[in-house]
Amino acid sequence: MTNTMIEIKDLTAAVDGTDILKGLSLSIKPGEVHAIMGPNGSGKSTLANVLAGRPDYIVTGGSVTFNGVDLLGLEPEERARAGVFLAFQYPAEIPGVNNTYLLRAALNAVRTARGEAEISAVDFMKLAREKMKLMQMDASFLNRGVNEGFSGGEKKRNEVFQMAVLEPTLCVLDETDSGLDIDALKIVANGVNALRDEARSFLMVTHYQRLLDYIVPDYVHVLAGGRIIRSGDKSLALELEARGYDWLLEEAAA
């Protein structure tokens, strides 16, 4: 187990006093792509937010170990610097904070934490332009407020763009495919696939099998009632697409 990147054990969590996660366990090794699927309200987004440290998501039990460190003991910014990145389902619009400013500050926070020097303005712009090209984003994005006036699709692309610049160790994608048309989905998938390597892992929360045609996962987990009720390979996603969730829920209840 020495090369496990993240080990989630018996995790329980509540939002607004309601228990959402009820004993979730999951282990991810470097280089793996895991997809989390499941019906509405099963706890998928809660899992993503809990890993990133959202303050109003209260962990009530269990543990999460990330590269040997107790992840739950870290502040959200410390998790980011340690290499955890959450691509938000609904990224915040922050007018008045410049996209470029935020991204450069974020990158420098990560680099400082890694013991690297801060990036120069020139090198940063070079890096940003390269990654924008990958995400097929217009250069004007850099001069706008964070997500300000972005369409749903643009926001999702901006999330993956940030991820590409920050190069996190663990990428958590919370329904990054929702609200995307097929062209945008391909661009987002391209961006994610370009980041895949043996040292980086992905946890993708999704509603639809469609995303998994473009980002092929190593494992698929079905989350229901705050627990993983079935794990398999990519064929499980296809089976879910064909049969829905009911048969699994019935099996789990039996």
Place this chain on the structure above:
Amino acid sequence: MNLAPLEQALAMRFPDAGVRQRAALDALLTHGFPDRHVERWKYTRSAPYADYALRALAAQQPGNALDNTLTERLAQWQQQFAASYIIVIVNGQMNTAHTCLPSGVTMTPAIADRAAFKATPDDALALLNDALPTTQLTLSVADNTKTDAPLHIVHLSHAQNALAQVRIDVDLQPNSQLTIVEHILPADCKEPMHSTVATAQLAQGATLAWYRLQQAGGDALVATRLDAVLANDAVLDTLTLDVGGKLVRNDLNVVLAEAGASVNMRGVYLINGQQHVDNHTHVDHAAKDTTSNEDYRGVLRDHSRAVFNGKVYVHEGADGTDAAQSNKNLLLSDHAEIDTKPELEIYADDVKCAHGATVGQLDDASLFYLRSRGIDSDTATQLLTFAFCREVIRDIADLPVKTAAERLVANEIPDFTALDLAS
């Protein structure tokens, strides 16, 4: 309150006082300074201004000379702005050695009577300014003049109990354009007071920007007022920025008198301690197809208190009016207080009006978003506070003014070092 000394002072200091001055004084003596029972003064005390005036009148008045400290302060300021055109006012009195005006702009050291600008009995601060003026000047901008750079009016003070009652009237002839940047710089004395009353007449197609950056000091008394009347297609653009102030009252009254006139009003106030800032604005949509846009935002800490009263009055027949008003406040302490009152009165049918006020804390989702990108909690808080104010300022076309305003805002946010103004 015994205001008789005001009368004696008027006789002593202004032996040649005209009808206008006397009338203002008579009105003050008759009505006194309004207390909280007068609606426009419900949350803000006017008495400290009267006390100050009485103290100032009893004290010897300083001259308009720049001492070493102020000379240095002015030089520092000039380094930042590289201003081409400037009027310097020291202790409320013009220091003409520094005056430099754009071509097409003429200055007269007096004001004409204007029927459109009559202070009512509850306008005690305007009456005081009328009764005891220390500087009065009229700026006229000739037809079709487009000035190539802003005219900066710089107020400096080094004397406690200086009477600084400045009156500026601006006349813009048809299709002329002028930007005025009024700087109320930190005073080099304790508890200064500054008052500017301004009026502006904008003829057809004229454009006026009036940006006021007030940084007199946390213990300063400040009273400002701008009354503007706009003719056909005239455009007025304002910024009222207050960083600190023991007691600040700003009145902005705009009459959109003819079709196509429009005004954009911006306000930002950042206060702490026991500071108090009151913004009263009034817009009259008195003609067809007139537009007003108003965005005032405040950041309140400690026991500070702010007042916002914004009235939009759409007159009968002013169809096609488009009025948007917003006042947003960040309360960063449990003890800070904001009294905000957007008012809308509409007597026309075909209008588009929106108004709203918010009072709250920083948005949790935005805060978490920034933190999830590795920005620490304190920096994220500072960044969001800055961004909240910056939204009001950021579309100011004059870059040095915008940058200066952003810097003033940033300096008011404790420990905020993350600002990269170049971005």
